[in-house]
Amino acid sequence: MNPLSFITNSRNPNLNVAEIYRRYSNRSAYIPLYSQKVPAGFPSPATDFVEARLSADDYLVKNPISTYFVRVKGDSMMNAGIFDGDVLIVDRSIEPSIGQVVLAEVDGEFTVKYLGNNKLIPANANFQPIEFKDGQTISVIGVITGSMRKFV
């Protein structure tokens, strides 16, 4: 299928279509960005000024092949701005370092915490840090690079 084949039908003269949106892939929608305002009532030179199209995907996801989403349950990371129901972006390709928020696996369960020195630290005083003990399987799976939340 031609990825450019979908262009909204603007043949109807009653429709005041200001901009034709194209979808380059089924991954993300694009929002046009203009470098300056274009006066109305003039054969529009607007297309010359389209610089780029912003996409939430581009903003949040740097490496799509190694990126996964997970949903937060509970409020152990509340003070890091991570709330129950948020969708977190996990990039497995980034080498985790101390102080970053990471997705880790502890005894077969996933958890999101700050990475500390041999421990995982919550961002909520009601929770205890998880110390790495012998015989426990703890592995850091990826770095949390961002979060998403919908209000409506």
Added chain:
Amino acid sequence: MKRSIALIDVNNFYVSCERVFNPKLNNKPVVVLSNNDGCAISRSNEAKALGIKMGEPWFKCQEIARKHKIQGLSSNYALYADMSNRVMEILRGFSPNQEVYSIDECFLDLTGFKELTAYGQEMRGRIFKWTGLPVCVGIGATKTLAKLANHCAKKMPQFNGVCNFNALADDELNALLMKIEVGEVWGVGRRLTSKLLTLGIKTAYDLKQADPEYLRQQFSVVMAKTVSELNGTVCIELEEISPPRKQILSSRSFGQPVRDYNSLAEAITLYMSRAAEKLRVQESLANVVQVYIRTNPHKPDEPQYSNGMTIPLPSPTDDTRQLVKIALWALKYLYKRHYAYAKAGVSLGDLMPRTTAQFDMFASGQSTSRSQSLMSTIDRINAKMGRESIKLASEGMNYSWKIRSGRKSPNYTTSWDGLVKTK
């Protein structure tokens, strides 16, 4: 110049995908079952050690499964397809020449690359880090040798997942090939193995030493090519673009027997819609439609009926509406009352690229640009909103005949409702 070809494949692919998102399955016996939870199609090493065979019907494993707490999971193809795409894309970064051979394996041409064993370890490391999936890498001078090297990488722990035949001296390689049964050689099936054994060819090394001309007479030119490939002469090149399929099939066994025409019609409509979608993805048109229905041959005490019909189309098309209409027309002729139908299917045949199609000037309902844009709109909405968001009304809404997939994992990577939950 000696070629260097790598074969990379994911260990126990379906089971490994499930484990990435459900680590509790690690170190436990796990099998993934085929459609309708019929047979074991992927087994963890623990399940293999318990004697679960590839393709073994799951109902025959109930006792051992209960005894050893073997987890039987329904297959989750949306998850496997997404993980497969990730693996293939990562590997594309390692060589400009890639042939994706199946959902979990691909060939890479590494001719001219240096330090191949280390390069293979780098692939392994990156795939594991980025996806959580374990892979093995085999490298050889031909595809057949790469396949065998991959077998060694998997079965012999000393290679640590990467076996590079090109780094071995001739006598080292031969010693290795002597340890491999001839049945493991690519293209040598079970039937050919028994015939080779009667000729005294037991190992991969025996086959390498065999006279290709004699084997060509005894078997076919394919076997002679295999011998050449074992000796390092490339006979099978990498196919970088997989040829478009000549036929598209869509069929399923029903979760429960279906007796009424309407349910069968729903099933046929759904299968045809899927097949037509695949047809449009590969930009082809179909010239022939086939439809078949049958009862369950494994229940000989029940009345048996099976019938199919092939209909040549007046003009090539990829229009779901037209294809469904023809399939339902065929079903009306095939359908007989009072039978318990177990399976139905459709196929699209005699495919041709859309670009070369010659249209019948007088035909109606052919693949005109209007119908094309309607079809691509439907495909797009379904891709975005989830399968079957938009469909023909005859597909029906309740799917009482639909397959069992009771123990399917969530669509961890392709549905917002399926995301892994983390505390």
